[in-house]
Amino acid sequence: MRYAVLVTGPAGAGKSTFTASFLTHLSTTRRTAHLVNLDPAAVTENSEYQPVIDIKDLISVDDAMSELGYGPNGGLVYCFEYLLENMDWLEEELGGFDDDYLIFDCPGQIELYTHHPFLPTLVRHLNRMGIRTCATYLIESQFMEDKYKFFSGVLSAMSAMVNLEIPWINIMSKMDLVTQNPDDPASGARNGFIARKNIARFLDPDPLLLVAAPGDDAQKQAEMNPRFHSLNQAIVQLIEDHPLVSFLPLDLSDPDTLETVISHIDYTMQYGEDEEPREPRDMDEGDFQEMD
Numbered sequence: 001m002r003y004a005v006l007v008t009g010p011a012g013a014g015k016s017t018f019t020a021s022f023l024t025h026l027s028t029t030r031r032t033a034h035l036v037n038l039d040p041a042a043v044t045e046n047s048e049y050q051p052v053i054d055i056k057d058l059i060s061v062d063d064a065m066s067e068l069g070y071g072p073n074g075g076l077v078y079c080f081e082y083l084l085e086n087m088d089w090l091e092e093e094l095g096g097f098d099d100d101y102l103i104f105d106c107p108g109q110i111e112l113y114t115h116h117p118f119l120p121t122l123v124r125h126l127n128r129m130g131i132r133t134c135a136t137y138l139i140e141s142q143f144m145e146d147k148y149k150f151f152s153g154v155l156s157a158m159s160a161m162v163n164l165e166i167p168w169i170n171i172m173s174k175m176d177l178v179t180q181n182p183d184d185p186a187s188g189a190r191n192g193f194i195a196r197k198n199i200a201r202f203l204d205p206d207p208l209l210l211v212a213a214p215g216d217d218a219q220k221q222a223e224m225n226p227r228f229h230s231l232n233q234a235i236v237q238l239i240e241d242h243p244l245v246s247f248l249p250l251d252l253s254d255p256d257t258l259e260t261v262i263s264h265i266d267y268t269m270q271y272g273e274d275e276e277p278r279e280p281r282d283m284d285e286g287d288f289q290e291m292d
């Protein structure tokens with residue numbers, strides 16, 4: 001059985017860093033894993049892990065820019081389209097791996113996750129090849145400092161999930177950057193600090209964070225801009241009706257959080273179910289509710 005994990009999410013969310021830590025963790029537990037680079041703009045020469053499959057061997061964004069005169073963004077989109085037309089190249093490259101775990105480091109173009117056919121087509125090919133696939137979607141913890149930014153992250157995760165229809169794990173990356181204000185545990189996101197008790201309301205997004213309270217900024221904005229207020233109300237309703245998104249916290253300075261994330265990935269792909277039984281891992285929510 002072969003497995004593929006797509007590491008997705010907006011630009012700079014920590015995808016490549018997570019991918020490298022994931023590979024390190026698997027190799028220390030003696031599992032065979034390989035890196036697949038799907039980012040045509042990635043600089044991989046000096047990185048810790050070299051990809052076994054690299055989209056840049058097919059086409060790089062520099063080629064698209066220098067030979068076809070695209071700018072950086074048009075060049076990237078051209079690269080994905082070129083790969084879509086040459087999926088037999090990828091299938092051939094993937095053909096040589098048996099019983100392996102492939103980690104796909106994806107690019108950070110948000111269009112890829114919202115409406116571009118690139119990932120759905122890739123997933124169809126992986127399915128057809130009998131490769132069990134799941135996706136992780138990372139957003140960075142700094143999003144929690146601004147609730148509007150945070151909910152736009154939640155909506156982008158939702159739209160990507162709905163687009164792909166494969167097992168899906170959302171990750172709140174860079175949790176080491178979450179600073180606590182010891183003097184005022186209730187200070188909340190307003191001062192750039194996220195109160196410990198509030199973290200749970202972000203990891204399991206509480207749409208009521210968007211509801212205006214008397215005297216707060218949201219209340220003032222609601223008075224000044226009623227349409228913004230109704231949009232927020234609609235988002236609150238959407239998330240209440242479809243609570244699809246929750247996040248596992250990832251703090252790379254705390255190996256337990258990485259292990260929890262990997263356990264969830266293994267579990268959703270039923271990794272190793274055909275092999276010898278292992279110690280059952282604790283898959284309940286206790287792991288991240290400790291942060292309450």
Ligand SMILES: Nc1nc2c(ncn2[C@@H]2O[C@H](COP(=O)(O)OP(=O)(O)OP(=O)(O)O)[C@@H](O)[C@H]2O)c(=O)[nH]1
Pocket residue numbers: 010011012013014015016017018039106107108109173174175176177250251252
């Ligand atoms: N503090 C902290 N910084 C991180 C962490 N993960 C990544 N970073 C930093 O965030 C920046 C972006 O990380 P990358 O891993 O390159 O992010 P990416 O999602 O692959 O970025 P793109 O491929 O450009 O979309 C780098 O400067 C990393 O060093 C983390 O867990 N904690």
Ligand SMILES: [Mg+2]
Pocket residue numbers: 015016017039042105106107
């Ligand atoms: Mg990257």
